[in-house]
Amino acid sequence: MIVWSGKGFLTLLILILGFAISQSGYEIVSGLEPPQQDTDLAVACGFLIGAVGNWFFARYLDRKPKRIVIDKQTGEEFALDEDGSLFFIGVRKWTWIYAAISGICWMRFLLGWD
Numbered sequence: 001m002i003v004w005s006g007k008g009f010l011t012l013l014i015l016i017l018g019f020a021i022s023q024s025g026y027e028i029v030s031g032l033e034p035p036q037q038d039t040d041l042a043v044a045c046g047f048l049i050g051a052v053g054n055w056f057f058a059r060y061l062d063r064k065p066k067r068i069v070i071d072k073q074t075g076e077e078f079a080l081d082e083d084g085s086l087f088f089i090g091v092r093k094w095t096w097i098y099a100a101i102s103g104i105c106w107m108r109f110l111l112g113w114d
Helices: 009-030 039-063 091-111
Strands: 004-006 067-070 077-080 084-086
Touching: 009 039, 009 084, 009 091, 039 091, 084 091
Parallel strands: none
Antiparallel strands: 004 084, 067 077
């Protein structure tokens, strides 16, 4: 598939779930409606929750046994990584992408960048 392979689409669903948790938690704690909220804080928390959730998901995928194939010509063994990808980027790397975006949003919030 062009957009994802294997279980890569779950990475995006984890991020969406992180945003849902962040938004609902921010609404409960602040008591503000979405138009009055500071979006940088909600987005930073959403990406952070998504990064943590994706980290646990990647660790779960690492524990699964890998499929071993043997090259007939050389007799060499290879472990196939069937964990999946999203936009040609592996599931494990999305954790660090989400964390980096979260860090940028936290800096925008704390330093008041517009």
